[in-house]
Amino acid sequence: MAKKFVVAMMMHETNTFSPLPTPIESFAKSGALSGLQAIAEAEGTNTSLGGFIEIARKAGAEFAVPMAAAANPSGLVTKAAYEQMTTAIVDEVRKGCDAVLLALHGAMVAEHYDDGEGELLNRIRRIAPDVPIAVALDFHTQMTDAMVRGATVMTGYRTYPHVDMADTARRAGRTLMRALAGEVEPKMVWGNRPIMSSSLVHTPSREPMKTLMGMASQAEDTGQVLNASVFGGFPQADIPHLALSSVIVCDKRTAEGEILLNKILDTAWERREGFLFHPEPLSVQVARAKSLEGGPIVMADHGDNTASGGTQDVMSVIEEAIKQGLEDACAGPVCDPACVDQMIKAGVGADVTLELGGKIDMPAMGLKGKPLKIRGKVKAITDGTFVVTGPMATGTTIRMGRTAVLDTGKMQIVVSERRSEPFDLGCFTHCGIDPRRKKYVLIKSRQHFRAGFEPIAKHIVMCDGDGCTASDLRLFKYTRIKRPLYPFDPDMRLGRNEA
Template sequence: MRFVIALMRHETNTFSPIPTPLHAFNRGSTDGPLHGEDAVRACRGTNSAAAAFMDLVEGQGDTFVMPLMANAVPSGVVTAEAFESMAATIVDAVREGCDAVMLDLHGAMVAEGYADAEGELLARIRAVAPDVPIAVSLDFHANFSAALIDNATVIAGYCTYPHVDVYETGARAARTLMAALRGEARPVMLWRTLPMLTHMLRQTPREQPMKDIMDRAMAAERDGEVLNASVFGGFPLADIPHTGLTVVIVADADRADAGRRLLDDLCGMAWERRADFVFPIEPMESSIARARAAEAGPVILVDHGDNCGAGGPTDEMTVLAEVLRQELEGVVAGPFWDPAAVAHLIEAGVGSTVTLDVGGKTDMPALGLKGRPLTLTGRVQCITDGHYQVTGPMFTGMKLSLGRTVVLDVGGTLVVVCEKPQEPFDTGVFTHAGIDLSRRKYVLIKSRQHFRAGFEPIAKDIVLVAGPGVCSSDYSLFPFRNLRRPIYPLEADTTLQAA
């Protein structure tokens, strides 16, 4: 058999002021997507669904083509040019003929003209290959329209956050697809989106309220009650009509009733716990003062308001300014996105003492925020090319790049400034520059949950800091216009009938 395998991932924060063009779709050292053998080499041996697809296909003696690997850091709406180019590349490969398609997608991509870009992609594939089976691996933060469900054969989602089971998710989707191709299963999909915006700091299946819900889904799939069971926390920073918590069940046609019962159980559990999915916000100054009292480090300070893993520009400097004001010692902070500052520091050279404005280059008009640079004086300690390979459990083996990166020593505080935004889910963002995190009392990063994959093992304590930005957990700040309403907790009296 011949398979088409493709990877196209982007999580779109519709409140981000930074559009996402085609050249942004590679987190490594090159610009733009990879194709063919370059795409295969970049994915092979990594913790990705695409790698699982390749391994399974080759393991059974079949062949595949990989027309696209396109993976962008979360940011604003994907440009029409970028989406059309990527979609056409995949559709053209399917048009040439195949027995099945396996897609490593995100599920929360919004492109110009398409609130559900992945659903549009699948509809286009269906237009040229109406009967081809399609397996899709999706991120835990996927949002769903009917187009995404109606045009897929099998869907499986990550069961973890941080996402450390990406390869296994691809394998779960692929196994069901292969069973269908062999005539051993007849998959039918059952799904429901609940009228609730969960807070991303309360979504993780590692803890309640999500843990029991995800455990029930995983047990049902493991025990053969259904073919696949996935609970999606959803991506709440997308102002589109189908944002919300979604449950997707893939059942065998002969056991569809069991799938419906499981769907009802999982949705009922989530809805009953809706108040527990709301994150209480502590004032930023109080969080940092609490961290200041810590006796031992490393203490991980997590600025979750400006996290590029959820679409923030990572150049908001308010939290660092407060850390410096409260005189925390032994700090490493970053990486902060500021290509202009990087160029200035590189021109000055290692060992130079420089005074310059860092960050604050990005206005965020959706929330009425103006960029405010932070003036720093320090010595250029280190300059790197920003390349590193992930060694932690999330996307293990992937080669990533911060672009050119500079470490600025500001009175003992190390500030890492880079050309390309990257969420620090792996310690490589610091260690590639020779920074020994065990010798730092405080590590200030911009993240939300993914940092736990790489940083939790070294942390003596973790303090969440509610800095300003387009990733804020205060939903009252966002001018939502396109959500289905009513929706909890924006309307506290929302009923389940709103679904």
């Protein structure tokens, strides 16, 4: 008799400083929320849900997808949205199943729960205490005891930008399939160190995270342990369980896994200075970009990036680039539904004057919205939909909402109705702009842009623009984090519990 699996996705990286609420409609914008349509949209894509569907197909299992929810990072997930998503998953598990495969983020904060993933797993365990559960997580997970207690197997992305999302699910799924076959008996050990690093400096492609991830990957790939993951954490969340963490999945005995775990975490603590971010004036960064020869010169505004909860309408970097006279540039997407509407009503070829961006205040950051008055010609109008061809989330459909291009003569600016982080060239090419032929490419991103744009870039200049995703953690007013915490307490020493 065929096995029955429950496969589900519930993903949100919650920026508690973001002014943007996250209702269920935010999740629905990414596609179907359940059933056959959700399966059709995810199957074959480089996503955790796509990876788990592949595992279920290979196992010859019957499977249901009661929830396939993913929303762009933003503020707190509403209580109603959280309850709708978790209830759908729990109700399906209640019907009975042989395994549960969950694509989660690891940094979801709801209005009524700090640990969205841990609470979901708690609810599943209350009705199905023994069902095997595989969980695939984002690299920016904020790990908790509830998450580890609730899962049978856990794996996290090894990359940032996340080009291994499907593979992360496959890694968890393969271990779970071996457990179902009686080949292995997964036992997890985990720990953390009180380090809150800026996302800009903890990517596994560079030190010091490169060494830590290398240790974990080698141990898993050589079969020393079943799975090993390191998580950088997500600093734009004012919650008590912020830390750098690691989870090791062992086979029956945990001694070897505990040795590896402590080696990874002790190395992280020894190299903690490498996780410090050093800010710089924006005017200096734009001037540096202007002084460089050749192109494209990619200018990444990491203070207002959608994939960390930014409003995507802060104009500080574009304004500074115009002020310093940069030419032959493309920029965007800027999220401004009102300006899109104005451009569509004017029509292609029309001259328009816009109050672009700056529509949203950020009280948690002490920032007021500041629109930029700008004139130009409407160059193109699209539905904002394209399929990703680059290495991150390959095959998924991006829906930016109605989109228009403003051509100022020196800069072509993509303006969209919805927020969408530019990690794929399609955000420009779908509306007739080839960023490979531009001198300057201004985008709002921290690391994900590297998936699609690093291969075409002659130079990359990081820009400290304003916004609620700033990399300088001193700009945030934390009231709920657990102290002492590095780098806020630079002279702290580890007590017995942390070490």
